[in-house]
Amino acid sequence: NDTGAGKHWSDNEVRALINIWSDEKIQQMLEGATRNKEIFEEIARRLMKRGIDRDWKQCRTKYKNLKYEYRALQKENEHLGNPRRKMRFYDEVDCILRRQPLGPSGWGCESSSLLSGTTNFSDEMK
Numbered sequence: 001n002d003t004g005a006g007k008h009w010s011d012n013e014v015r016a017l018i019n020i021w022s023d024e025k026i027q028q029m030l031e032g033a034t035r036n037k038e039i040f041e042e043i044a045r046r047l048m049k050r051g052i053d054r055d056w057k058q059c060r061t062k063y064k065n066l067k068y069e070y071r072a073l074q075k076e077n078e079h080l081g082n083p084r085r086k087m088r089f090y091d092e093v094d095c096i097l098r099r100q101p102l103g104p105s106g107w108g109c110e111s112s113s114l115l116s117g118t119t120n121f122s123d124e125m126k
Contacts, residue, residue, distance in 0.1 A: 009062055011088075013052050017062055018092045020046045027096065036060065066093050 020043050029039045040056035047054050070093045
């Protein structure tokens with residue numbers, strides 16, 4: 001019985017997760033929630049509708065890892081004074097965590113190509 005717990009997330013899977021995470025309702029639910037199993041079950045259901053089979057624990061772990069990596073880079077870049085490294089999906093996570101006002105497309109960051117799925121990763125992990 002393989003739960004896929006160690007299964008690598010593809011870019012499209014992460015993009016879908018971030019897209020769902022960016023939903024205002026999901027953000028409001030996550031804000032300050034300590035018992036969040038139901039929220040991640042909802043996220044997993046939405047991923048399933050997009051053909052992505054992940055359970056709530058995988059979704060929560062990926063969400064936490066994205067936030068952790070983002071915050072670690074924020075601290076490092078603050079300390080160094082100039083950004084040296086970037087993570088994959090940095091701009092999208094930055095948008096969500098800084099709560100950019102929603103733009104006409106419903107997505108707050110004009111430069112983000114999250115919804116079109118054409119993100120350029122040339123700067124990743126330098």
